[in-house]
Amino acid sequence: MPVPGPGYSITVRVEAPPSASAAGDLAGAIGRVGGVITAFDVVESHSDRIVVDITCNAVSANHARDITEALEVLPGVVVRKVSDRTFLMHLGGKIEVNAKVALRNRDDLSRAYTPGVARICQAIADNPDDARRLTIKRNTVAVVTDGSAVLGLGNLGPAAALPVMEGKAALFKKFAGVDAWPVCLDTQDTEEIIRTVQLIAPVYGGINLEDIAAPRCFEIEARLRDLLDIPVFHDDQHGTAICVVAALRNALRVVGKDMADTKIVVCGVGAAGSAIIRLLLRRGPADIVAVDVDGIVHSGRGDGDDNLKWVAANTNRENKTGNLHDALVGADVFIGVSAPNLFGAEQVATMAADPVVFALANPDPEIDPLEAQKHAAVVATGRSDYPNQINNVLAFPGVFRGLLDAQARGITDSMLLAAADAIADVVDGDKLNASFIVPSVFDPAVASAVAEAVRKAAGTSHSG
Numbered sequence: 001m002p003v004p005g006p007g008y009s010i011t012v013r014v015e016a017p018p019s020a021s022a023a024g025d026l027a028g029a030i031g032r033v034g035g036v037i038t039a040f041d042v043v044e045s046h047s048d049r050i051v052v053d054i055t056c057n058a059v060s061a062n063h064a065r066d067i068t069e070a071l072e073v074l075p076g077v078v079v080r081k082v083s084d085r086t087f088l089m090h091l092g093g094k095i096e097v098n099a100k101v102a103l104r105n106r107d108d109l110s111r112a113y114t115p116g117v118a119r120i121c122q123a124i125a126d127n128p129d130d131a132r133r134l135t136i137k138r139n140t141v142a143v144v145t146d147g148s149a150v151l152g153l154g155n156l157g158p159a160a161a162l163p164v165m166e167g168k169a170a171l172f173k174k175f176a177g178v179d180a181w182p183v184c185l186d187t188q189d190t191e192e193i194i195r196t197v198q199l200i201a202p203v204y205g206g207i208n209l210e211d212i213a214a215p216r217c218f219e220i221e222a223r224l225r226d227l228l229d230i231p232v233f234h235d236d237q238h239g240t241a242i243c244v245v246a247a248l249r250n251a252l253r254v255v256g257k258d259m260a261d262t263k264i265v266v267c268g269v270g271a272a273g274s275a276i277i278r279l280l281l282r283r284g285p286a287d288i289v290a291v292d293v294d295g296i297v298h299s300g301r302g303d304g305d306d307n308l309k310w311v312a313a314n315t316n317r318e319n320k321t322g323n324l325h326d327a328l329v330g331a332d333v334f335i336g337v338s339a340p341n342l343f344g345a346e347q348v349a350t351m352a353a354d355p356v357v358f359a360l361a362n363p364d365p366e367i368d369p370l371e372a373q374k375h376a377a378v379v380a381t382g383r384s385d386y387p388n389q390i391n392n393v394l395a396f397p398g399v400f401r402g403l404l405d406a407q408a409r410g411i412t413d414s415m416l417l418a419a420a421d422a423i424a425d426v427v428d429g430d431k432l433n434a435s436f437i438v439p440s441v442f443d444p445a446v447a448s449a450v451a452e453a454v455r456k457a458a459g460t461s462h463s464g
Helices: 022-032 061-072 085-090 106-112 117-126 128-134 158-176 190-203 216-227 235-255 271-281 306-314 324-328 396-405 413-426 444-463
Strands: 005-016 036-045 050-058 078-084 140-145 179-184 206-209 232-234 263-267 287-292 333-336 356-359 378-381
Touching: 005 022, 005 036, 005 061, 005 085, 022 036, 022 050, 022 061, 050 061, 061 078, 078 085, 117 128, 140 158, 140 190, 158 179, 158 396, 158 444, 190 216, 206 216, 206 235, 206 396, 216 232, 216 235, 216 271, 232 235, 232 396, 235 271, 235 333, 235 356, 235 378, 235 396, 235 413, 263 271, 263 324, 271 287, 271 306, 271 413, 287 306, 287 324, 396 413, 396 444, 413 444
Parallel strands: 140 179, 140 206, 206 232, 263 287, 263 333, 333 356, 356 378
Antiparallel strands: 005 050, 005 078, 036 050
């Protein structure tokens, strides 16, 4: 199922004989091993040789090596250098700090720094709320992790988590103009994380928790929300939930079903799955059945942490038992945030008419999308190489833009639902179809629509 993509893009510089067939020979060698050429540039030309840069997409690091070896065995071809374009993008990091004010002369320096800055310090000391107006707090978010659940890779620690947090910060700036900064903590102790974030909070207008393993992430978020006077948002939970609720609203429009009549299966009851369930319950579905590694979650199991007990108490009205395949029978919707290759087309065929399948495990979903399409009316994944990519970047930049603009001191389910509706509404009736239920992450209307919706919801919350 994996196809060559830009995540494994390489540029190979090769010397080749200057024959008429050289370009075709090079392209043919790459094609035979399944590489996809995206650029072919002649960088040098001599009477006895040409030097060519060939950029191509691969499926994996091993596949990239296969491509290189396929070129090396061609007669007269010498591979000079292989560059991994993903690693090149990350050299030296992906973000930097730039001054917003000019420092051209002594007068500028006297206002930006000493002695003029002392007046600003005193103003904030007299009125601490002025920090939101007179410092970076107004527009700055901390992206906090302990590296215990990095992407789908597991517990890699804070240093290995840093590239993800840098990327997150870059997305904040690109899509919503929010200045975000990675804060990777060298501890996985719940109390130390909570206390550390509490200590650094004066600098920031919001906290984005990221890649912290369940169940600790639930306690960390809940306690920080109680302790801090700025919004705390766990993107793995709430960003995912917002995007899923938005996508499902539009998917149900495509198949002509009402949420109140919809039976939903959620596979995976960790951070993302639990948050999806909690937010979907606010929309009043007919039922939600949760499934984890031990099968259908029901009150009779009597196991699990507080989160799992809450899920058992608030889902599965018919008290179903069994495994994922049993849960799918008669269901209208499948939402997977779990593990790859859990079921096939034959299980989709047992679902209700016109089923909706959101297989969001990354990089390999719970079911091959092509298999799901044999019976499902709408299919979505977390991947960029299939239609209907459900990606958190649709949510978190605009959410924080709205929170910061509202100078919000917390975040509510009403704000999350407002964000979901805003994302769904960007796809109007003329655009909506089974292959387009969520907007592109590059649609400039998304972040501004989400920000406005959250800002209004925050105002309503404050006024209430």
